[in-house]
Amino acid sequence: MSQQTLIEMKGISKSFVGNKVLNEVNFEILASEVHALLGENGAGKSTLMKILTGIYERDEGEVFVKGEPVHFQNTKESEEAGIAVIHQELNIIPYLTVMENMFLGREIKFGKTGFLNTKKMIQLTKEYLGQLGVEIDPLATAGNLSVGQQQMVEIAKALSVNAEVIVMDEPTAALTDREIERLFEVIERLREQGVGIVYISHRMEEIFKVCNRVSVLRDGEYIGTRVIGEVEYDELISMLVGRELGTLFPERDVDVGDVRLKVEGLTSDVFRDINFEVKQGEILGVAGLMGAGRSEIMQALFGYREIESGNIFIDGKKAKIKKPIDAIKSGIGFVTEDRKEEGLVLSMSVRENFTLPNLDDVSKQTVISSQKEHEFVDDMIGRFNVKTSGREQEVKSLSGGNQQKIVIGKWLGINPKILILDEPTRGVDVGAKKEIYQIMNELTAQGVSIIMISSELPEVLGMSDRILVIHEGQIGGELNRDEADQEKIMYAATGGE
Incomplete structure (x- = not known):
């Protein structure tokens, strides 16, 4: 018996300011499958999902939900069609309770009175969390939960809106090993219930462990789809980077000193x-x-x-x-674990982020020398192969890999x-x-x-x-x-x- 096609995206293209980030990309999600969406940073994965959920308008192509053509104008419309997203940066409001986060914007009331039916919402919160096999107090403050628990609340929220497709973006990035195992159990339970899951991750071992199929994007192009179990690790790497990557870890041949x-x-x-x-x-x-x-x-x-x-x-x-x-x-230089919160000033440019720890080296008597600064930043961009439109590009618009190169590179100026x-x-x-x-x-x-x-x-x-x-x-x-x-x-x- 063939699985129902929940989502089909055909020939999707998208450009930003003349730069084509997606070129005739195809992608589909079946019921009861975990479909990995794989690609290097900047390959177009997030853009494709934002088109699916109505955040971005597509330039070309078609989107079908259960065979019916759709054109979502916003995320509310995609949610009403049964599509939910669990973002890498969770959308939990920390000072609200678990229950309040679950029903935010769609609170249950007593008829038309305007009074909240708190008892009903607590009961439903317990039921949806129970479907995932987790016990979390509905009245607990969400900000006091672990990241793994917060993620379970987000998944339960997706179930509460009857989501048939759930997009999970880097779902294990901040989880403990135990929380990862719990997440995998939940994913299997959702799959058995007929939910289709889009699984975006850079962790190849996870893709081989929990996914049924994998689709690869490279530089905005659709490279292909493979069935897990019928594809080798090396073939996926080659699809990802367009070449044989060779050994991931370079040889260590360094004379250790004192x-x-x-x-x-x-x-x-x-x-x-x-x-x-x-x-x-x-x-x-x-x-x-x-x-x-x-x-x-x-x-x-x-x-x-x-x-x-x-x-x-x-x-x-x-x-x-x-x-x-x-x-x-x-x-001593310190590249922090959380590059977005502690390692970068996202609203600043590539130039400003590289310069911040190195102001003494690019200044003359407390006045920044534009020439010195530009020479230093251009050298760093080249040395670290940062893919950017120029030194004035905002760091927040770079891919994660390029952001990380800046976080590392900015410390090297202090030698x-x-x-x-x-x-x-x-x-x-x-x-x-x-x-x-x-x-x-x-x-x-x-x-x-x-x-x-x-x-x-x-x-x-x-x-x-x-x-x-x-x-x-x-x-x-x-x-x-x-x-x-x-x-x-x-x-x-x-x-x-």
Whole structure:
């Protein structure tokens, strides 16, 4: 028995200011399937979904819902047609309750009285969350929930409007391993109920685990659709990048030097007695479960978090780091996990973002030299292969991979001795990942010491010279590159000796 076609998009084209971002793209979603939409940053995935949901007007092509032609003018019309979107940046209003978020804009009232039927909304909230197998108090403040719980509320909200198609954009980007497993269980349950799911992710292992089919876009072009189970990883990579990518992780052939950073007995309210060292030209991978204290330790090194006791030594000398400016003066750069909130000023240009930590180098007696600034920014754009229309383009309009290159690149102007990278390739496509890995190799070849926090174990294993495993605020283990594997890392991360 063939599956019903819920959505069919034919020959979709879209241009912005003369730049064609989609060119005759085809895409379909069947009932009871999880269909991956794959493509590098800037390939057109988001634009295609925004056309499907009525945010953007298509220039050419047709959209059909259950065989009927549609032309949505806004998201309300697409929702009424049974299409819901779970955005990467969740649309939860943190100070409202779970119930209020569920029924925002469509509250249930007692007839025409205008009085809210709170009891009914609480009951329905419990029922929709129950369909997902989760128990969350409808009267809990949404902002107090974990990201995974907030995501379940968003999915339950989609069910409450009888969504037959749910678009999930990078749904696991900020989830713990346990929350990811719960999400996969929910996806399977939705699929069994006949819901069609569009699954957008850069994590290839997830696509092979939960999806039935995968469609690939490249530079706004539709490359093809494959059935999972009938396609090899290498073929998908080739479809994605238009060439053989080769080994994702470059060879590590760096002569490691003397100890550059030494940490002794570092203790705060969330971690205790942290001792480790990093050598010149070395990549120290930091692994552990989410919430173990990995980021907090590195924030303390950067002066962003108060420490109760312990010492930090750089090149054998004790460093006094009380705030980030102290760390920067000591030669430490920090690429934060959350590039949108903490790593970039999205409303500013490429030029301004590159320049911010490097004002002293492009200024003469506190006045910025346009010539120096332009030379510096153009050098960075070229060095990092940032795909941009020019130095004045707003950073918020760049792809995630290009934003991440700027976050990393802006710290190199200070010529750091130590560069801390917190989740350096999160939300970045496979091509940009390889470019970032190559940049890391080049930096270590120049003697920079890198500390890389990552939740992706293949990345930790592929790029680290040594691996530090954090468990509940303490060091759970340390592994050399040659002896490390995923099982040993997870054993140490969960409390094994």
